[in-house]
Amino acid sequence: MELDANDASGPEGPPPYGSQAHPSDDLRARYEGPAQVPSSSTLPRMSVPDLGHEGNRWTRPVTTLASSVHAPALVTSRGNSSNAANTSGVSPRSKRKLSQPRPGLASQTASSDAASRKKPKTAPQDASKHVIASIVAGTNSAAGGTDAAADDTAVQELAAKISFEQIKAAEGKGYRHLGPQDAVHLQNLMKSFSNSGAIRNQALAIYASNEVFKEASFQFYKFLRTKMTPELRGALAQLRPGAATNDQLFDLFVPYMFTYYNDELASYKVIVSTMDLRRPHLWYPRARAMKRRFIYHAGPTNSGKTYEALQAMNAAESGLYVGPLRLLAMEVFDETNSQGVYCDLITGQERKLVPGSSHSSCTVEMANLNKPVDVAIIDEIQMIGDEFRGWAWTRVLQGLPAQEIHLCGDASAIKLVEQLASEMGETVEIKRYERFTPLHVDHKGLIGGLQAVKAGDCIVAFSRRAIYTIKAVIEACTDHKVCIIYGGLPPETRRTQARLFNDPDSGYNILVASDAIGMGLNLNIRRIIFQTLHKFARGTEVSVGTSAIKQIAGRAGRRNSAYSQGLATCINRKEIPSLQEALEVAQDAMKTPHAGILPEWDQLERFAGQLPGQALPAVLTRFGAEARIDGTFFFCQQDGVIELAQLLERIEGLSLNDRYIFCLAPISRRNIQMVAALLHYAKRYSEQRAIALGLEAPAEAPTTVGGMAQLETLHQIVSLWLWLSFRFPEALFPDREHAFEVLETIVEQLDEGLRELSIPTAGRSNNPDAIARLSGFKSKEPTTRSIIELPDAVASNFLLEAAERLAAQRSQRSMRSH
Numbered sequence: 001m002e003l004d005a006n007d008a009s010g011p012e013g014p015p016p017y018g019s020q021a022h023p024s025d026d027l028r029a030r031y032e033g034p035a036q037v038p039s040s041s042t043l044p045r046m047s048v049p050d051l052g053h054e055g056n057r058w059t060r061p062v063t064t065l066a067s068s069v070h071a072p073a074l075v076t077s078r079g080n081s082s083n084a085a086n087t088s089g090v091s092p093r094s095k096r097k098l099s100q101p102r103p104g105l106a107s108q109t110a111s112s113d114a115a116s117r118k119k120p121k122t123a124p125q126d127a128s129k130h131v132i133a134s135i136v137a138g139t140n141s142a143a144g145g146t147d148a149a150a151d152d153t154a155v156q157e158l159a160a161k162i163s164f165e166q167i168k169a170a171e172g173k174g175y176r177h178l179g180p181q182d183a184v185h186l187q188n189l190m191k192s193f194s195n196s197g198a199i200r201n202q203a204l205a206i207y208a209s210n211e212v213f214k215e216a217s218f219q220f221y222k223f224l225r226t227k228m229t230p231e232l233r234g235a236l237a238q239l240r241p242g243a244a245t246n247d248q249l250f251d252l253f254v255p256y257m258f259t260y261y262n263d264e265l266a267s268y269k270v271i272v273s274t275m276d277l278r279r280p281h282l283w284y285p286r287a288r289a290m291k292r293r294f295i296y297h298a299g300p301t302n303s304g305k306t307y308e309a310l311q312a313m314n315a316a317e318s319g320l321y322v323g324p325l326r327l328l329a330m331e332v333f334d335e336t337n338s339q340g341v342y343c344d345l346i347t348g349q350e351r352k353l354v355p356g357s358s359h360s361s362c363t364v365e366m367a368n369l370n371k372p373v374d375v376a377i378i379d380e381i382q383m384i385g386d387e388f389r390g391w392a393w394t395r396v397l398q399g400l401p402a403q404e405i406h407l408c409g410d411a412s413a414i415k416l417v418e419q420l421a422s423e424m425g426e427t428v429e430i431k432r433y434e435r436f437t438p439l440h441v442d443h444k445g446l447i448g449g450l451q452a453v454k455a456g457d458c459i460v461a462f463s464r465r466a467i468y469t470i471k472a473v474i475e476a477c478t479d480h481k482v483c484i485i486y487g488g489l490p491p492e493t494r495r496t497q498a499r500l501f502n503d504p505d506s507g508y509n510i511l512v513a514s515d516a517i518g519m520g521l522n523l524n525i526r527r528i529i530f531q532t533l534h535k536f537a538r539g540t541e542v543s544v545g546t547s548a549i550k551q552i553a554g555r556a557g558r559r560n561s562a563y564s565q566g567l568a569t570c571i572n573r574k575e576i577p578s579l580q581e582a583l584e585v586a587q588d589a590m591k592t593p594h595a596g597i598l599p600e601w602d603q604l605e606r607f608a609g610q611l612p613g614q615a616l617p618a619v620l621t622r623f624g625a626e627a628r629i630d631g632t633f634f635f636c637q638q639d640g641v642i643e644l645a646q647l648l649e650r651i652e653g654l655s656l657n658d659r660y661i662f663c664l665a666p667i668s669r670r671n672i673q674m675v676a677a678l679l680h681y682a683k684r685y686s687e688q689r690a691i692a693l694g695l696e697a698p699a700e701a702p703t704t705v706g707g708m709a710q711l712e713t714l715h716q717i718v719s720l721w722l723w724l725s726f727r728f729p730e731a732l733f734p735d736r737e738h739a740f741e742v743l744e745t746i747v748e749q750l751d752e753g754l755r756e757l758s759i760p761t762a763g764r765s766n767n768p769d770a771i772a773r774l775s776g777f778k779s780k781e782p783t784t785r786s787i788i789e790l791p792d793a794v795a796s797n798f799l800l801e802a803a804e805r806l807a808a809q810r811s812q813r814s815m816r817s818h
C-alpha cells in the first residue's frame with residue numbers, strides 16, 4: 001500500500017518515551033545488581049552461533065555455563081579462595097559466585113578418591129582435562145601418554161587441586177624464557193584454542209566479544225607462558241592441539257577473563273542485553289498483568305468488520321481506536337463523537353481533546369500504552385507485516401492495556417496473531433466475514449478508452465503525474481467532472497474530494513485515485529479500473545501486490561452505496577487475468593509470516609552508551625545488524641532513518657535522543673525541500689533558538705498542477721513543524737495556533753485549486769501524451785528548490801547541499817540496484 005505522505009507516511013515518531021513500560025524494564029529487572037559476571041540465575045539463554053565443527057559445549061544454557069565457570073571454587077577446599085579473589089579484582093558478589101562449586105565438581109572435590117574408584121574409566125575429554133589440570137598444577141604425573149587418556153587415580157587427585165589461582169600464584173616462579181620448542185608447542189596449542197569456532201562460541205557465552213576474545217586469548221597465552229614451571233612444561237609437551245585440550249584450556253580461560261577482563265565482559269553484557277529483542281511482549285508489564293481477550297474480525301473489504309468493532313468500542317465505558325492513517329483516525333473521531341460518545345483525536349501532528357472524553361482515536365504509532373481502556377480496536381492488523389511500520393502494530397498488539405481488543409483486517413495475519421497471543425497466554429476468537437455485495441471482474445476491459453468512462457467509475461493510477469493526466473484526458477474528452485485522491489493531498493482534501501464524488505448533486509461523478517483509496521474512505525464506486533497493475537517503487541517497476549489489488553478493487557460496490565455489486569477491470573486487457581487471479585486468492589492463502597519489531601529509545605540509548613564516541617548512524621546500523629530476534633519477528637527497515645541520521649551528523653549540539661526524534665519525522669525523503677526544512681529546524685533547535693514557522697499560505701489558490709505540488713509541499717512542511725512542536729519544548733516552537741491556521745488556509749486553497757484547476761488540453765483530444773505535454777508535465781515531479789519560498793536559513797547552501805547529496809546518494813543506489 002502506498003504510504004500516505006500526509007497521513008503517517010512513516011513512523012509518527014517515537015512512542016512517548018519514558019511514559020510507558022519500557023522494553024528494557026524486564027531486562028533491567030533481570031540484569032540489575034552488582035554482579036559483574038554472568039550469574040547462573042540471571043543470564044538469558046544464549047544461542048550463540050555455532051562457528052565450528054567441534055561441538056558446542058558451552059552453547060548449552062548459560063545457567064549451566066555459569067555454574068561451570070565456578071570451577072575455581074575448588075580453591076575453597078584449599079582455604080585460600082578469599083585471598084585469591086581479593087587480589088583478582090573480582091567483585092565480592094562475583095567472588096561468592098566463584099566460590100559456589102558446581103554440583104558435579106563439588107562432589108568430585110569432596111571425594112575425589114571415591115569418585116575415581118567408582119569411575120575407573122573416564123571419557124577422553126575428561127581425561128584430557130586431567131592432563132591439563134596436572135600441568136597447571138605444576139606436576140607431570142598425569143603424563144600418561146599422548147592420547148591424553150590419563151584416567152588413573154593420581155591424575156584425578158591432581159585434577160582436584162587445579163585452580164586458576166594456583167597458576168596465577170606461580171608468577172615469578174616460572175621460566176619466562178621457554179626453549180624454542182616449548183614456546184612453539186604452546187603457541188600451537190593456543191593457536192588451536194583461539195582459532196576454534198567452538199571456543200569462540202563459548203567465549204561469547206561469557207560475554208567476551210570477538211574483539212575481546214582475540215586480544216584476551218593472546219594475553220592468556222602470555223599469562224600461561226610466564227607461569228611455566230618445569231612440571232608444566234614437561235606435561236605440556238605431551239598435549240596435542242585439539243578440541244579436548246581446547247576445552248580444558250577454556251576452563252582456565254574463564255576465571256582468567258573474569259579477573260583481567262571483567263569490565264569488558266560487563267560492557268559487552270550490557271550490549272548483548274540491549275540488543276536482545278526476543279520475547280518483546282515482556283516489555284509491557286501493564287498489559288502482561290491483564291488477561292486480555294482478542295477478537296479478530298477477518299474478512300475482505302466491505303464486509304462490515306470495522307462496523308462491528310466500532311459498535312463494541314462505542315458501547316464500552318472507555319475505548320481506543322488505532323489505525324494506520326490520519327484519515328482513518330479522523331473518520332472514527334467524527335463518527336464516534338457524532339454518536340454522542342466523546343472521543344479525542346491524537347495523531348502525530350494534532351491533538352483534539354474533547355472535554356470529558358472517554359474514548360480516543362489515534363494513529364497507531366501514537367497509541368498510549370499507559371492508559372487502560374475497556375475496548376480497543378487495532379485496524380488493518382495485517383500491517384503488522386509492513387516492512388517499515390510493522391513494529392507499531394506489534395507494539396500495540398502486545399502492549400495495549402485493554403480488556404478486549406478487536407483486530408480488523410484481512411485473514412492473512414490470523415496465524416501470526418494466534419502465535420503471538422499464545423506466547424502471551426491470551427486467546428483469540430476469530431470472526432469471519434464475507435463481502436456484503438458481490439465483486440466481479442469486468443472482462444471486457446475499458447472498450448473505447450478513457451472516453452468510455454461512466455458515472456461511478458474510479459480509475460486507479462500509481463503516480464501523481466498519471467492521475468492528473470487521466471483527469472485532464474477525461475475532462476477534455478467527455479462531459480464528466482473528475483475528483484482526485486492521492487496520498488500527497490492532505491486527509492482533509494481527500495475527504496472533501498470523496499464527498500464531492502459521493503454527492504449525486506455535485507456534478508462530479510468520476511474519481512481518479514492512487515492506492516490511497518484502499519483504506520479509510522467510503523466511496524460510491526461502481527467500477528474500479530486499474531490503469532496498470534505495475535508501479536514504481538524505489539526506482540524499480542514492481543507488480544502491485546495481491547493484497548493491495550484486493551483492497552483497492554474491493555472499494556467497488558460498497559454497502560450503502562448506489563451499486564448492488566462491484567466491478568473491477570484494467571485498461572490494459574492483457575492484465576485482466578492477473579487481476580482475476582489476485583481477486584481469487586483466498587484470504588487465508590495470503591500470509592503475513594512475521595511481525596515487525598524495532599527497539600525503543602531506551603534500548604538504543606543503553607546500547608549507544610556502550611559505544612562511546614559512536615555517532616547515531618553507526619549505532620543504528622550496528623543495532624540493526626546485531627539485534628537478536630525470534631523467528632516470528634523481523635527487524636523493520638531503517639534505511640531512511642539512517643540516511644537522515646547521516647545528514648544530521650553535520651549539525652552539532654544535538655543530543656542522541658534529539659537526533660533520533662528528528663530522524664523519525666514523517667517526511668518524504670525524496671522531497672529535497674522537506675529534507676532541507678527538517679535540517680533547518682534541527683539546526684535552529686541545536687542552537688536553542690526559537691523556531692518560528694516562518695511560512696505563510698500563499699494569497700491565491702493554485703491554478704496549475706505545479707502550483708498544487710508547491711502547496712502540497714508547503715502543507716507537509718507545516719505539518720512537520722507541528723509534529724516537531726509536539727515533541728520538543730513548546731517554548732521553542734511558538735504559536736502553534738498560527739501554524740494550524742496556515743494549515744487550514746492551505747487546505748482551503750488546495751480544495752479550491754482542485755475545483756478550479758484548468759489543465760490546458762488540445763481540444764477534445766484523447767491522446768494522453770499530447771494532453772500531458774500541454775498540461776505542463778515535466779519528466780520529473782517538481783521538487784526543485786524554486787517551488788516555494790522557504791525561509792532564508794532553509795535555503796542556505798549548507799542545508800541544500802546536504803539534502804542534494806542525499807538525493808544523489810539515493811539515485812546512485814537506485815542505479816546500482818538496476
Ligand SMILES: Nc1ncnc2c1ncn2[C@@H]1O[C@H](COP(=O)(O)OP(=O)(O)OP(=O)(O)O)[C@@H](O)[C@H]1O
Binds near residue numbers: 301303408558560
Ligand atoms: N450492520 C450494519 N448496518 C449498517 N451498515 C453497516 C453494517 N455493517 C457495515 N455497514 C456499513 O457497510 C460499509 C462497510 O462496512 P465496514 O467499513 O465495516 O467494512 P470493512 O469490512 O471494515 O471494510 P474496510 O476494510 O474496507 O473498511 C460501511 O459503510 C458500514 O457503515
